[in-house]
Amino acid sequence: MPSITAPSLDTDIATLPAGPGIYRFWGEGQSLLYIGKSINIRQRVRSHFQNRSPRARRMCRQTLNIDYTETAGELGALLLENREIKQRQPIFNRRQRRYRQLQTWILVKDEFGFLVPHRYQPDPLNPLWQQDCYGLFRSPRHAHQALENWVKAHQLCPKICGLEQGKGPCFSFQLGRCQGACCEREAADAHNQRLMEALQEHQIQAWPWDGTLVIREQGQDREDFHLIRQWCHLDTLPHLPCDDDLVATGDAFFDLDSYRMLLHFIHRGIDCFVMK
Numbered sequence: 590m591p592s593i594t595a596p597s598l599d600t601d602i603a604t605l606p607a608g609p610g611i612y613r614f615w616g617e618g619q620s621l622l623y624i625g626k627s628i629n630i631r632q633r634v635r636s637h638f639q640n641r642s643p644r645a646r647r648m649c650r651q652t653l654n655i656d657y658t659e660t661a662g663e664l665g666a667l668l669l670e671n672r673e674i675k676q677r678q679p680i681f682n683r684r685q686r687r688y689r690q691l692q693t694w695i696l697v698k699d700e701f702g703f704l705v706p707h708r709y710q711p712d713p714l715n716p717l718w719q720q721d722c723y724g725l726f727r728s729p730r731h732a733h734q735a736l737e738n739w740v741k742a743h744q745l746c747p748k749i750c751g752l753e754q755g756k757g758p759c760f761s762f763q764l765g766r767c768q769g770a771c772c773e774r775e776a777a778d779a780h781n782q783r784l785m786e787a788l789q790e791h792q793i794q795a796w797p798w799d800g801t802l803v804i805r806e807q808g809q810d811r812e813d814f815h816l817i818r819q820w821c822h823l824d825t826l827p828h829l830p831c832d833d834d835l836v837a838t839g840d841a842f843f844d845l846d847s848y849r850m851l852l853h854f855i856h857r858g859i860d861c862f863v864m865k
Contacts, residue, residue, distance in 0.1 A: 590656045602638070605631035608809065610659040611670045614681070616651040623648055623681040626670035630657050648681045660825075661808030664859065667850050668815060668822050675844065691843065692732040693722040693793065696784075702777035703749050703770065704784055708732050716843040718796045718819050723788040725845045735791075743787040746770040749780060793848065796820060800865035801835045804854070820848045835864060 593601050605612070607629050614623040614637075627633030638649050660666045674682050691711055696704040708729060709722065726732040740747050740761075748759035748771040761767035762774075770780040796819050804815040814830055816823040821841045826834060855861065 590658060593655050602631060602635050605634055605655070605657060606659055607631045608659055609662055609666045610657055611666055611673065612655055612657040613673075613679075614648065614652045615654040615656070616680075617653060621677055621679045622651055624670055624673050624677070624679050626666040628663050628666070630659075644681070659811070660806075661811045661813035662806040664804065664850065664854050665806055665813045665815065665825055668825065668847055671844065671846050671850070672822065672840070676840065690728060691716070692726040692729055693724055694732065694736065694788070695720060695722050696788075702781075704781045706736055706750055706784075711843065716819055716821070718793060718843070720795050722793040722795075724791040725793065739787045741766070743783055744768055745784055745787065746775070746780060750784070793820075793845075794852075798863045800863045801830075803830055803862055803864055804851075805860040805862075807860070817851060819843065820851065822847050822851075830864065832864075 593604055609626075609628045610630050611624060611626045612630050612634055613621060614625075616622045625633060625637075634655060637645055640646070640649075658669060660669060693709050693711065694706045695709045697707050699705050706723070711717065711722075724732065724735050726735060736750065737747075737752060739745065740750050740752060744761075744766055746759055746767045746769075747753045747761055748755075748767075753759050758769070758772040759767055762769055762771060768775040768780070768783075770777070800818075801823070802817040804817060806813045806815065811827060814826045814828065816826065816830060816835065818835075818841075821843050823841045824834065
């Protein structure tokens with residue numbers, strides 16, 4: 590893993606590569622301060638030392654060493670940065686977290702034809718996204734709060750959605766906040782359609798491939814192969830994978846950020862194929 594020491598001078602930063610990858614800022618006692626990514630590592634690192642914000646200046650003062658890992662392209666840098674931040678939790682990185690107790694919602698049709706949300710906790714290491722799910726939350730409480738907000742914002746029936754029990758119309762219907770699915774004033778198809786509209790932007794798509802998706806990313810001087818299964822990033826290899834490479838490591842986990850990255854690049858038509 591190449592590195593430079595005390596990168597306070599332009600001559601030091603000039604030795605960094607001008608291609609894609611991730612970089613790491615290290616402080617005293619080998620404390621990991623920051624992990625970043627860029628399609629031009631040298632330019633991005635230089636911008637940190639030119640940034641005059643108090644936080645950036647504090648981080649750069651503490652930086653004693655910088656190392657980096659090159660990738661073939663942008664997707665490889667994004668996936669590697671996302672994984673390392675969540676595994677290593679650098680001091681100056683924000684927001685990106687790994688949630689170990691994932692909660693989501695699935696829809697199950699009841700005997701009357703209504704789609705009813707059911708809370709589901711996938712296994713982080715083997716999530717098996719075999720059906721569409723909606724939202725990703727760090728706890729049952731956060732999942733429940735999200736469902737309450739969706740129901741309220743779209744005037745859905747809290748009784749049909751499992752938030753109320755008992756006979757007769759729900760309390761929201763009495764307040765004019767429910768369109769009557771609980772008392773046969775709104776048909777199941779109509780309520781289902783509004784529920785799907787409410788959940789659409791939160792959808793996690795079912796895994797559509799029978800096997801491991803291999804994404805080929807071609808760079809100027811290298812070629813990377815990203816192995817993806819059940820939306821989990823298994824590994825990135827510098828060579829065409831064989832069957833032995835398809836075994837998931839203990840570090841593989843489902844992650845909402847990498848899921849969104851993968852969808853974005855797949856929809857852009859990135860080169861990929863499936864191995865079973």
